[in-house]
Amino acid sequence: MLFLVRRLVHPAWLVAAVAFVALIGAAGFRATPSVMLHPLHEEFGWQLATISAAVSVNLLLFGLTAPFAAALMDRFGIRRVVAAALVLVSLGSGLTVFMRTSFELILLWGVLVGVGTGSMALAFVATVTGRWFVKRRGLVTGVLTAGGATGQLIFLPVLAYLIEQSSWRTASLVVAGAALTVVPLVLWLLRDHPSDLGLPAYGATEVVPPVPAGGAARRALGALRDASRTRAFWLLAGGFAICGATTNGLVGTHFIPAAHDHGMTETTAASLLALVGLFDIAGTIASGWLTDRFDSRILLGAYYALRGGSLLLLPALFGDVVRPSMVVFILFYGLDWVATVPPTVALCREYFGDRGAVVFGWVFASHQIGAAVAASAAGIVRDQLGNYDLAWYVAGLLAIGAAGLSLMLFRRRGAVAFAPAMAGAPGSVPR
Numbered sequence: 001m002l003f004l005v006r007r008l009v010h011p012a013w014l015v016a017a018v019a020f021v022a023l024i025g026a027a028g029f030r031a032t033p034s035v036m037l038h039p040l041h042e043e044f045g046w047q048l049a050t051i052s053a054a055v056s057v058n059l060l061l062f063g064l065t066a067p068f069a070a071a072l073m074d075r076f077g078i079r080r081v082v083a084a085a086l087v088l089v090s091l092g093s094g095l096t097v098f099m100r101t102s103f104e105l106i107l108l109w110g111v112l113v114g115v116g117t118g119s120m121a122l123a124f125v126a127t128v129t130g131r132w133f134v135k136r137r138g139l140v141t142g143v144l145t146a147g148g149a150t151g152q153l154i155f156l157p158v159l160a161y162l163i164e165q166s167s168w169r170t171a172s173l174v175v176a177g178a179a180l181t182v183v184p185l186v187l188w189l190l191r192d193h194p195s196d197l198g199l200p201a202y203g204a205t206e207v208v209p210p211v212p213a214g215g216a217a218r219r220a221l222g223a224l225r226d227a228s229r230t231r232a233f234w235l236l237a238g239g240f241a242i243c244g245a246t247t248n249g250l251v252g253t254h255f256i257p258a259a260h261d262h263g264m265t266e267t268t269a270a271s272l273l274a275l276v277g278l279f280d281i282a283g284t285i286a287s288g289w290l291t292d293r294f295d296s297r298i299l300l301g302a303y304y305a306l307r308g309g310s311l312l313l314l315p316a317l318f319g320d321v322v323r324p325s326m327v328v329f330i331l332f333y334g335l336d337w338v339a340t341v342p343p344t345v346a347l348c349r350e351y352f353g354d355r356g357a358v359v360f361g362w363v364f365a366s367h368q369i370g371a372a373v374a375a376s377a378a379g380i381v382r383d384q385l386g387n388y389d390l391a392w393y394v395a396g397l398l399a400i401g402a403a404g405l406s407l408m409l410f411r412r413r414g415a416v417a418f419a420p421a422m423a424g425a426p427g428s429v430p431r
Helices: 002-008 011-030 032-044 048-076 078-098 102-118 122-132 137-165 168-189 216-227 231-261 266-291 296-316 324-336 341-385 389-410
Strands: none
Touching: 011 078, 011 122, 011 137, 011 168, 032 048, 032 137, 032 168, 032 231, 032 266, 048 078, 048 102, 048 122, 048 216, 048 231, 048 341, 078 102, 078 122, 078 168, 122 137, 122 341, 137 168, 137 266, 137 341, 216 341, 231 266, 231 296, 231 341, 231 389, 266 296, 266 324, 266 341, 296 324, 296 341, 296 389, 341 389
């Protein structure tokens, strides 16, 4: 059966399909925090700022793990790293049913799940597409990025329903089981490199063996050291930090509690956030298609500017029922949610060559630092002011600033070597 599939389609598409399923399995826990804030607050009496701190640790490690995971995939292979990451997600989610203190919440929800999901973050997407695809790379990046949104779409309404009908513990066990179920599929079908099968990457004509990698930590830190000397890295990292603050950190974590503050039921709010995931699938795939055809700097500038405008309008759209204006926001914001990923990955390849995936891991780390800061800051704003309005306004202005950072990448595009080892490599690096 497997041999027949390989004869009919290039194995790159099978690898992409398995990666997509793995991303969905990990996305279950990514969807969990926003529907658990109030249940945990009601059961344990923890302040929202305390629970948000655990979310912040999760988001921070989700980002900081990514570049090391990308380097570990170079060293030990995609399959081993992804399988181990899914086991960590399952353990971190399942063991929360036994927790009694906020420290345990931070350890399980923050550390274990943060490291596990971070190992399957967008650096994983960049690694798969960089190894297996030459043609359709932008499109496949968009599709795999949408895997997280698909997981959110699948899990959010289910988790909200389980919490409402049973308890948050039931929801945690469902997420743990979903992550664990994907492990056998990864071990069976996910392959590390096309040369393992004696084939070129999709769209290539020659079989290129993998370059032996040194220590994962040394490779990741070396990529950061060299990239941090370039102007492009800081512009990309700054824009992506704001991207994280305005998506995972603020909307992903606090949209449901904010809607609940205005009288909307948590199940209804979770369904709206799931719709963001639905429209995100279309938006991210479309962004991948556009990235293959248009300048990524223009795309990023447009995405961030439109996102900023929509966030400035959001406080006026909340209510106890879903109005047409809120549906329009959900549609628009969903299309823009992670549409920034394909052009950012493309720019990392353009500027940083064959270390683009590892450098993107560090750019993604900035995304999650922004998300962590926003998750905690919004919780503090809510505790101190009694509403989230200030958080939405600040996020909107920051997003407009990110548009400016993206357009600044147009300056000084002359090519220079990223590092001595990169000289003459494809995709030599402009500063």
